Amino acid sequence: MPLPVPDISRNLFDLSGYCSIVTGAGQGIGLALAEALAYAGSDLVLTERNAEHLEVGASKIEAIGRKVTTVACDVAADDTPDRLVKAALDLSGRIDVLINNAGLMTFADMLTVEDAVWDNIYAVNVRAPMRIMRAVLPEMVKAKRGSVINIGSSWSSRASVFNQDGGGVDYCSSKAALQSLTRAAAQDVAAKGVRVNAIAPGAVDTPMHADHRAKLFEYEKYIPLGRMQLAEDLAGTVIFLASDASGYITGQTLHVNGGLIMND
Numbered sequence: 001m002p003l004p005v006p007d008i009s010r011n012l013f014d015l016s017g018y019c020s021i022v023t024g025a026g027q028g029i030g031l032a033l034a035e036a037l038a039y040a041g042s043d044l045v046l047t048e049r050n051a052e053h054l055e056v057g058a059s060k061i062e063a064i065g066r067k068v069t070t071v072a073c074d075v076a077a078d079d080t081p082d083r084l085v086k087a088a089l090d091l092s093g094r095i096d097v098l099i100n101n102a103g104l105m106t107f108a109d110m111l112t113v114e115d116a117v118w119d120n121i122y123a124v125n126v127r128a129p130m131r132i133m134r135a136v137l138p139e140m141v142k143a144k145r146g147s148v149i150n151i152g153s154s155w156s157s158r159a160s161v162f163n164q165d166g167g168g169v170d171y172c173s174s175k176a177a178l179q180s181l182t183r184a185a186a187q188d189v190a191a192k193g194v195r196v197n198a199i200a201p202g203a204v205d206t207p208m209h210a211d212h213r214a215k216l217f218e219y220e221k222y223i224p225l226g227r228m229q230l231a232e233d234l235a236g237t238v239i240f241l242a243s244d245a246s247g248y249i250t251g252q253t254l255h256v257n258g259g260l261i262m263n264d
């Protein structure tokens, strides 16, 4: 069946009746994206390793008036993908959107990076999204529709986190791998009506930067749009990519960063 043509007489951004899975949804970008999806109409499966944060997130989604279920787990654990699929099907009987957001940032140097640090960041930032996509995509293929959004980084095209200071051979390369994985996965499901894209945020003020927040704000002067990025700045793009409004976009990484890398 050919790709449906959008009906532009209705609200293409409406997510009513959708079921979305968001990983790393207990705080920061993941929580903001989950709330944005709920405001746009979607029910939610929230997953996160911190059970207390997860419950706070779930109560916010309930307050918006959507159905929600939680799965407290390590995103990299073997049984996580199957648990997420089951949770979504139990909640809504469908999976429309997957946001692979859970991620780690470390600042390793090429000369000293330890195997354990490398393996851990690749397990969370690359292997886990691949395994969750592998479990979720068959459900989307069956429905002949669905949108996966992987959260990459504008640092995927840079040599280090925080310009020229060095450090980040692990983080930068893992996000580049995730964005490449996005493109390759998109190719494999495109003919089946399913889309896979990535969002690359810039420097976002979240708990991820809690122990180097001053350094993050030193960076603000390099942001052309002139203020530090907040998690809410990603909400519109995630609704766009989740919805029929972006129905002819796949395999892309959209940079949402206040113009951070436009001079590179």
Ligand SMILES: NC(=O)c1ccc[n+]([C@@H]2O[C@H](COP(=O)([O-])OP(=O)(O)OC[C@H]3O[C@@H](n4cnc5c(N)ncnc54)[C@H](O)[C@@H]3O)[C@@H](O)[C@H]2O)c1
Residues within 6 Å of the ligand: 023, 024, 025, 026, 027, 028, 029, 030, 047, 048, 049, 050, 053, 073, 074, 075, 076, 101, 102, 103, 104, 105, 124, 151, 152, 153, 154, 200, 201, 202, 203, 204, 205, 206, 207, 208, 209
């Ligand atoms: N904050 C930034 O500047 C920035 C910029 C570009 C990309 N990103 C990406 O955005 C995503 C979210 O970042 P954030 O700033 O909100 O980070 P954060 O540290 O504030 O939140 C990440 C969430 O993911 C969860 N998580 C991490 N590892 C997990 C695991 N193994 N299992 C289950 N949950 C796990 C954490 O508990 C936390 O709730 C990450 O992938 C990050 O790399 C962040």
